[in-house]
Amino acid sequence: MPSLRTEVTEITTGLAMMGLGDLDWALAARPAEIVGVPDATWDRLVAARAAGDHDADFHRAWDNGLAFLRATDGLRSRVPTRVEWKGPDKLPLQSDVPADLRVDRVYLVSCKYLSKVLHNVAPTGLFDGGLSGPVARAGDWFSTVAPTELQRYYEASRDELAASGIAGAAELAHVPEMVGDLARSGRDLLKSAFKRITPASVEEPYAAFVRAVAERSADRWKGTLGDRTDKERLLWRLLRLGGAPYFVLGASTATAPPMRLRIDTAWDWQQRYRLTAFEVWPEPAGQPVVRWQANVADREAGADVSVRGHVEVRWSHGRFSGHPEAKVYLDTPHAGVPGYHPLG
Known part of the structure; x- marks a missing residue:
């Protein structure tokens, strides 16, 4: 289920495109042209508006929706007849366009x-598949690329847990000698412990583990980059350039100006730009x-021009908890x- 903040920003953006003039009146009207929003979600929005906790989100989203309604690249002041909210539904196939709204079955936002x-x-x-689609399962990424360093860091953590007195003998029974044997109960115990302590005794083995994962992940990625054409296609996938144009409406920070962009298709991109270099390197x-x-x-x-980003490789729910994930960030300002073109 989307967070309340997500519901506020996405639905209010679409609501503003209807040209209803007033946010509170539009929320009360619940126009039928906004498709896919259940009554319970409308109720949450109305309650959130009354509570005042999300006022900044409401106003940013409302202004962005109005800007899209008026934009030359957008609706050109033509009120749409249908705005579809994707909401929590999962598509049967992965889409190359990260759209939250579909306007008049044409504009993807x-x-x-x-x-x-x-x-x-x-x-x-x-790192192995280049975001090109499903790849063979590699198991636990940390165990795959840095098994020795992971085990050493785990052993130091286990020793610290025993020495600190945070865990008793019964609890320590859930923390086996080998990290590969660690079950859910032991993972939860370690996660809880590291929220309360940052022991110096694990700093060195953790730093060695971090270095190994960063360096070997970068090496695996370098080995799959291919030629210039392959790298250019990888960049398209990284930047979410797909087969259909779409728009991004939002804000990069709480105090930054609104982010209103038209995103090229890969075909559009190729008409104007050419990749000259693509590099990756570790930075633990x-x-x-x-x-x-x-x-x-x-x-x-x-x-x-250059575009930069980074990938954080980490456990999804804290150290030793959850599957490892690769979170790809864009460091270059969107504009x-x-x-990525400013909305005209």
Whole structure:
């Protein structure tokens, strides 16, 4: 189920496109042209508006929807007859367009608020598969690329848990000697312990583990990059350039100007830009990080531009808890990305 904040931003963006003039009146009207919003969701929006906790989100989303209604690249002041909210439903097939709204069955709109995350995938899907589709399962990524370092870090954590007195003998029975034998109860115990302590005794083995994962993940990715054409297609997938144009309406930070963008298709991108270099390298920090950078020639502007990002490789629910995930971030401001154009 989407968070209340997600519901507020996405549905209010679509609601503003109806040209109803007033946010509170529009929420009360619940126009039938907004498709896919259950009564219970409308009730939550009305309650959230009355509570005042999401006023900034309501106003940002309302302004963005109005801007799309008036934009030359958007609706050109033509009120739509149908705005569909995707909501919590999962598509039967993975889409290359991250749309939250579909307007008049033509315009695809992604509502992106306070997020620079491009993808959140299994590490093997990025480093081995290049986001191109399903790949063979690699098991636990950390056990695959850094088994020795993972075991050493686990042993240090287990020793610290015993020495700290946080866990008694009965609880320690859930923390076996080998990390591969660790079950849910032991993972929860370690996760809880690391919320309360940051022991110096595990700092060195953890740093060695982080370095190993970052370096070997980067090496695996480098080994799959291929030639310039392959790298260019990878960049399209990283930037979410697909077979259909779409729009992004949102804000990158709470204080930044609104983010209103038209996103090229891969075909559009190729008419104007050419990839000249794509590089990845490890940068271990508080957790394993792999940096990426693309250098792009802009034929129209006669200039070279670069787009940068990074990948955080981490447990999905805290140390030793949940499956490892690769979270892909965009570091370049959205308006500076080749193929992302300010809404006209």
